[in-house]
Amino acid sequence: MDITAVSDATPAVVADAGDAVLHVEHLSKVFRSGLRGKAVQAIRDVSFTLEAGKTLGYLGPNGSGKTTSIKCILGLIAPTGGQVTLFGRSQRDASARARVGYLPEHPYFYDYLKPGEVLDYAARLCGLGRAARRERIPALLEKVGLADAIDRPLRGFSKGMLQRVGIAQSLVNDPELLVWDEPMSGLDPIGRKEVRDLLFELRRQGRTIFVSSHILSDLEQLCDSVVILRRGAAVAQGALRDLLRRDLLESEVLVGVPGDAAIEALAAVESVVVGEARDGTVRLVLASGQVGALTLRAAEMGAHLIELHPRRDSLEQLFMRKALHLGDGGGAGPGEAAPATAAVEPGTEEVHR
Numbered sequence: 001m002d003i004t005a006v007s008d009a010t011p012a013v014v015a016d017a018g019d020a021v022l023h024v025e026h027l028s029k030v031f032r033s034g035l036r037g038k039a040v041q042a043i044r045d046v047s048f049t050l051e052a053g054k055t056l057g058y059l060g061p062n063g064s065g066k067t068t069s070i071k072c073i074l075g076l077i078a079p080t081g082g083q084v085t086l087f088g089r090s091q092r093d094a095s096a097r098a099r100v101g102y103l104p105e106h107p108y109f110y111d112y113l114k115p116g117e118v119l120d121y122a123a124r125l126c127g128l129g130r131a132a133r134r135e136r137i138p139a140l141l142e143k144v145g146l147a148d149a150i151d152r153p154l155r156g157f158s159k160g161m162l163q164r165v166g167i168a169q170s171l172v173n174d175p176e177l178l179v180w181d182e183p184m185s186g187l188d189p190i191g192r193k194e195v196r197d198l199l200f201e202l203r204r205q206g207r208t209i210f211v212s213s214h215i216l217s218d219l220e221q222l223c224d225s226v227v228i229l230r231r232g233a234a235v236a237q238g239a240l241r242d243l244l245r246r247d248l249l250e251s252e253v254l255v256g257v258p259g260d261a262a263i264e265a266l267a268a269v270e271s272v273v274v275g276e277a278r279d280g281t282v283r284l285v286l287a288s289g290q291v292g293a294l295t296l297r298a299a300e301m302g303a304h305l306i307e308l309h310p311r312r313d314s315l316e317q318l319f320m321r322k323a324l325h326l327g328d329g330g331g332a333g334p335g336e337a338a339p340a341t342a343a344v345e346p347g348t349e350e351v352h353r
């Protein structure tokens with residue numbers, strides 16, 4: 001079902017491709033907490049632009065500053081420095097905010113309400129008329145898999161079900177820009193897939209999507225670009241195709257070999273690592289740039305290529321390298337909160353643009 005089809009009071013998607021829907025420049029946020037007003041630098045000089053119709057993944061481990069950034073973007077808290085524009089206007093401009101659908105990290109609802117009531121309230125706030133509400137609310141609940149629960153109080157809802165109510169609520173105004181903070185959190189694998197599929201559908205409809213996550217595989221296929229945060233700073237950002245550098249990557253090759261002499265000859269090609277030989281075949285791993293040389297050598301030796309798989313750098317690996325700094329002696333383990341106050345070590349990778 002196309003949720004744009006149940007829209008009436010709100011405008012259709014109007015931002016043109018290439019328009020900056022969200023522009024963040026030198027954003028920083030310092031919290032002062034405790035009696036002594038100890039400073040926590042939650043965001044450090046983050047800049048990026050999200051164009052109409054594109055999907056941006058905002059990634060980073062817990063405590064890296066995702067939610068704080070989102071609150072600054074939406075004008076829910078004041079940044080310490082920098083600027084945010086939504087649809088070319090200040091994010092405090094009500095007409096710009098009306099075009100945004102926000103899913104908070106922990107959606108909170110009065111638990112005596114039913115999903116239909118929550119959505120009805122949200123739709124009234126957005127100025128939807130009675131007829132539009134009557135059509136749109138059941139359609140949205142159906143879309144997020146809560147059609148059967150429309151009249152049940154939220155009291156008995158699981159975290160996953162509440163998340164779906166939050167998702168439906170964020171779509172009630174038929175928003176052009178979605179700002180979803182960890183939409184898959186609390187969902188089981190099927191729920192995660194459903195949310196991912198919904199995001200794909202919303203993207204196909206031409207909506208602009210800003211989505212945060214600390215689980216990279218959830219977003220890898222979805223995003224046009226990513227910003228990877230570590231301790232409040234963007235340690236990598238840009239188009240995924242540029243960040244996932246294929247030229248540095250490896251390929252895995254299965255070769256049919258006539259004998260051990262052929263295996264030795266193949267192993268002599270630069271950067272080849274030979275796996276186990278079995279049933280007249282051997283599996284090799286090599287730098288992708290050496291595939292041509294390997295193919296030539298294989299032909300000379302009467303060997304033949306059976307399979308060739310480029311081993312693509314996954315977003316997960318990129319994240320490990322950039323956000324967690326594994327392999328350079330530093331970094332927190334996955335899911336651990338890196339203290340926002342800690343200084344960024346020398347050697348932090350250059351921020352890509």
Ligand SMILES: Nc1ncnc2c1ncn2[C@@H]1O[C@H](COP(=O)(O)OP(=O)(O)O)[C@@H](O)[C@H]1O
Nearest residue numbers: 031033040042061062063064065066067068340
């Ligand atoms: N209201 C606040 N007061 C003080 N520190 C805060 C506040 N909100 C967030 N922080 C700190 O800012 C950092 C970033 O938090 P947050 O934006 O919630 O990260 P994420 O969403 O990536 O998990 C953390 O160190 C967190 O403890």
Ligand SMILES: [Mg+2]
Nearest residue numbers: 066067068105
């Ligand atoms: Mg968060």
